Amino acid sequence: MKRILLDCDTGVDDSLAILLAMRSPELRVEAITTVGGNTQVDHAARNTLLTLEQLEQDVLPPVAKGEANPIERPLLTALEVHGGDGLGGVTRILEPDGSRRYPEPRLGLDPRHGVDLLLDTIGRFPDELTLIATGPLTNVARAIIRNPARMRRLREILIMGGAFRVYGNTTPVAEFNVFVDPHAAQIVLDCGVPVTLVPLDVTHQVCLMQSEVNAIEVEGRLARFVRDVTREYTEYHIEQDGFAGCYLHDPITVALAIDPTLLESVEAYVQVETAGDLTLGQTVADLRPGKSTRTNARVCTGIDAERFLALFRNRVLSG
Secondary structure (H helix, E strand, O other), X not given: OEEEEEEEOOOXXXXXXXXXXXXXXXXXXXXXXXXXXXXXXHHHHHHHHHHHHOOOOXXXXXXXXXXXXXXXXXOOOOHHHHOOOOOOOHHHOEOOOOOEOOOOOOOOOOOOOHHHHHHHHHHHOOOOOEEEXXXXXXXXXXXXXXXXXXXXXXXXXXXXXXXXXXXXXXXXXXXXXXXXXXHHHHHHHOOOOOEEEEXXXXXXXXXXXXXXXXXXXXXXXXXXXXXXXXXXXXXXXXXXXXOXXXXXXXXXXXXXXXXXXXXXXXXXXXXXXXXXXXXXXXXXXXXXXXXXXXXXXXXXXXXXXXXXXXXXXXXXXXX
């Protein structure tokens, strides 16, 4: 069993990633930290707790609220994608009697700051933890600045981030997580821990179609939750991209920890543009075989989409 720590800006696809991680016997989620990104950090923390409550499990990982703002820039959110509450608008859904379908979570936050929980968890499991980061890398970078020696006791860092051979989703050249805090991303790439990037190059190869979600035959709490959180997320993609479905950026990154053979990758030397007026947040690397004389990361370049979707269906859509 692989011990993991999730660092999320919990919007819709982060929520689905949490469900996938928690329902995968190959993984043990030791802690979850939240960061400002898709939504404000307070909402990201609430959305994480609300997601965990849907699992109805007795033992859940501690959840701590981390950094609210990027290292050097004001926070940019993606509420137009993830809904006003950051979770597809589910906190506004009412039952026929007027009660909220998803009230404020009963679960409480860990009293520690997210960076402290991250460092403490690495201290408990040195050389064992895989850190999966599905939001801006502010918490991770702050932990590196505070205690670089302890951070180097991570087994690896898997990052949903970057765009190399495809257009960005925030600017023509930049993916959202890296664009929100490019300085943090560069700090992480320089830290000396094995890093793998799961960029838009592969996450845009996989779509969860609305028709499939609506056709879920199981009528349990989790199935209803998945339908509810993806509804507005899918509507955004219908309006902006012309297809009735949604991307699974963050669950794919979790799937890499479950089964590394799902994705193809190459070694590369990756740098982040932190100063350009037109290219801020761009991830730059030469992915041609044999062209990188230095390497600091692996970059995923391909995915077995059908095999991933089969895994996702089995673990998340069957509950």
